[in-house]
């Protein structure tokens with residue numbers, strides 16, 4: 001059994017605001033999916049190979065799962081000893097997923113966001129990063145442990161389906177009831193009800209002529225939350241596929 005796996009990995013740097021274009025991430029998904037089988041062929045011991053490929057088969061239509069398996073097998077020379085046997089969901093928010101990857105003897109927490117899977121911590125240790133806890137609405141590591149429990153087997157499995165085929169915001173990928181990723185052109189302004197990234201309310205609210213730094217953006221986000229952001233509803237999606245860059249039809 002291995003201990004101290006991935007001690008060399010850097011702490012998670014979590015920046016939930018950007019997202020690659022759909023075309024690029026589509027291409028990336030195809031390459032990743034091709035890679036996973038190759039990584040398994042070359043990385044997993046022969047005795048486990050068929051089983052590892054079977055796990056991949058179960059999840060191959062879910063881009064989040066593919067990304068997670070890809071980065072797990074790509075980053076770990078030790079994967080030879082420990083194939084991934086299951087993937088489960090801890091929390092999902094605004095297109096990012098906190099997941100558990102189980103091997104025969106370990107369980108690891110991963111963050112999958114912005115087409116990247118980042119190792120967070122061993123599941124036993126829980127999430128300690130404040131930004132990450134806050135993003136997924138946990139108050140503390142204790143709160144995380146109370147809500148999530150200590151047995152990964154009790155968590156819901158990651159779906160075998162592409163969650164992107166559900167109704168999600170065409171531009172930023174959030175699900176109905178969730179807030180858009182700030183800057184998403186589909187988000188409606190709670191002050192004037194126009195497109196939030198086109199109206200002038202951000203300048204009016206901040207009392208500035210232009211927004212030049214992250215601090216102003218953070219301050220605007222606070223004002224926006226205090227006012228009450230308008231969550232995504234499936235019917236907010238413009239009905240044509242190239243939507244997102246164009247003004248929505250209201």
Ligand SMILES: [Zn+2]
Pocket residue numbers: 169170171172173174180181184185186187232
């Ligand atoms: Zn959106």
Ligand SMILES: [Zn+2]
Pocket residue numbers: 189190191192193194195196199200201202
């Ligand atoms: Zn406005």
